[in-house]
Amino acid sequence: MKQPLTPPKWKAFKAQGTKIAMLTAYDYPSARLAEEAGIDAILVGDSLGNVVLGYDTTVPVTLDDMIYHTRAVVRGAPGTMIVTDMPFATYRLGPEAALRNAARLLQEGGAHAVKMEGGADIADEVHRLVSAGIPVLGHLGLTPQSVLQIGGYKVQGKDKEEAQKLIADAKALEQAGAFGVVLELVTEPVAAAVTKAIGVPTIGIGAGRGCDGQVLVYHDMIRYGSGIRDKRFVKTYADVGETIRSAIAGYVNDVKNASFPEERNGFRLDDQTALQLSDSLYGGESK
Ligand code: KIV
Numbered sequence: 001m002k003q004p005l006t007p008p009k010w011k012a013f014k015a016q017g018t019k020i021a022m023l024t025a026y027d028y029p030s031a032r033l034a035e036e037a038g039i040d041a042i043l044v045g046d047s048l049g050n051v052v053l054g055y056d057t058t059v060p061v062t063l064d065d066m067i068y069h070t071r072a073v074v075r076g077a078p079g080t081m082i083v084t085d086m087p088f089a090t091y092r093l094g095p096e097a098a099l100r101n102a103a104r105l106l107q108e109g110g111a112h113a114v115k116m117e118g119g120a121d122i123a124d125e126v127h128r129l130v131s132a133g134i135p136v137l138g139h140l141g142l143t144p145q146s147v148l149q150i151g152g153y154k155v156q157g158k159d160k161e162e163a164q165k166l167i168a169d170a171k172a173l174e175q176a177g178a179f180g181v182v183l184e185l186v187t188e189p190v191a192a193a194v195t196k197a198i199g200v201p202t203i204g205i206g207a208g209r210g211c212d213g214q215v216l217v218y219h220d221m222i223r224y225g226s227g228i229r230d231k232r233f234v235k236t237y238a239d240v241g242e243t244i245r246s247a248i249a250g251y252v253n254d255v256k257n258a259s260f261p262e263e264r265n266g267f268r269l270d271d272q273t274a275l276q277l278s279d280s281l282y283g284g285e286s287k
Contacts, residue, residue: 002079004112005041007135007179013212014201020180020213022083022203023221026052026069030218031076042077043115043215044070046085047144051219058144061087063101070109083137084111088145091116095128102134115182117143119169123176130177138173140166140194141207142185155206157190166190167197174198182215183207185233206233 013020021038024045025031034042048069049061063086070084084105091098098116105111113135116122126136141156157163170181178200183191185206192210195202204211219225222240230236254260269277 002035004079004081006081007113010179010201011199014199020201020203022213022215024048024215024218025073025077026218028072028076031073031080031082034218035077035080039077039080040213041081041083042073044073044082044084044109044111045115045217046087047217051217051225057147058085059088059148061085063087063090063104067104067109070105070111074110081113082111083113083115084109085115091122091125095125098125099128099132099134102129102136103132106134113137113179115139117145119165120172123172126173126176126178136173136176136178137203138170138178138181139184140169140173140181140186141183141191144184153185155185155187157186163190163193166194170194170198170202174200180212183211206231 010020012018020040022041022043023034023039024043024047025034026044026048031042044066046058046061046066048065049055049058052069053061053065055061066084066087070082074082086098086102086105090101102114105114114129115137116126117139119138119140126138129136142150142153144153147153157166166183166186173181180201180203181194181198182203182205183194184204186194186204186208188208188210191202191204191207195210195212201212203213203215205215205217216234220228220231220234221236222238223236223242224240224244226241228241251260268274
């Protein structure tokens with residue numbers, strides 16, 4: 001059986017120049033399909049707040065939400081590395097609280113690693129988790145948990161100062177023991193510079209071609225759900241939303257005009273039992 005990737009294998013991939021393909025998933029069937037399709041790693045992202053739970057931001061997502069969804073994903077993809085997001089504020093109350101919360105994602109959820117948004121400001125927390133045996137994936141650039149403070153989903157790494165800060169943060173994460181760093185909505189040259197500056201893989205989303213791997217949000221990639229906007233950095237590989245919508249519309253139509261169910265969709269009784277039943281129900285009147 002396929003074995004989940006490990007942090008050392010990630011580093012080896014970078015050294016060999018092997019790109020890493022990562023995708024989010026939040027439930028059993030999507031995880032199962034991702035594993036069957038050969039994905040390297042699954043991210044149970046707190047983007048589930050947006051694409052599964054219908055929130056405007058990831059801020060309301062709780063640790064219990066993440067554990068619940070991680071369990072389903074682990075059941076669907078037992079041979080794939082599962083990284084789960086630490087949700088809003090669960091690693092901002094000091095290293096010991098971060099360790100307690102991260103441990104729940106591994107022990108109760110079954111994740112193999114956690115992801116945390118932030119750079120040098122969370123280096124102590126990253127170090128505490130890694131020294132306790134919990135693999136950590138960093139996340140820099142646009143960090144959606146801070147969207148209320150940033151004031152929107154804005155591209156990062158647009159000038160020299162932002163570039164220098166991103167590189168310094170990526171180095172701080174590597175030094176604290178992170179096995180990789182997600183770069184979200186970062187200009188292509190800056191993402192490439194960060195990738196060159198560190199020895200662990202960078203995983204880009206809206207960060208151009210220079211990263212060591214890519215991650216996309218499941219629902220964006222296959223247009224699964226209503227209200228999905230076209231995002232420039234997403235490549236749409238299928239329009240599952242349209243397929244599902246038109247399937248449901250067909251079903252509604254068939255029920256309304258009584259063309260579903262058909263005779264072949266029902267379960268028959270043998271003739272003798274049908275007759276006996278008819279006798280007992282209708283006193284011998286045939287129906
Ligand atoms: O929550 C998420 O899906 C993420 C990706 C966008 C990287 O953090």
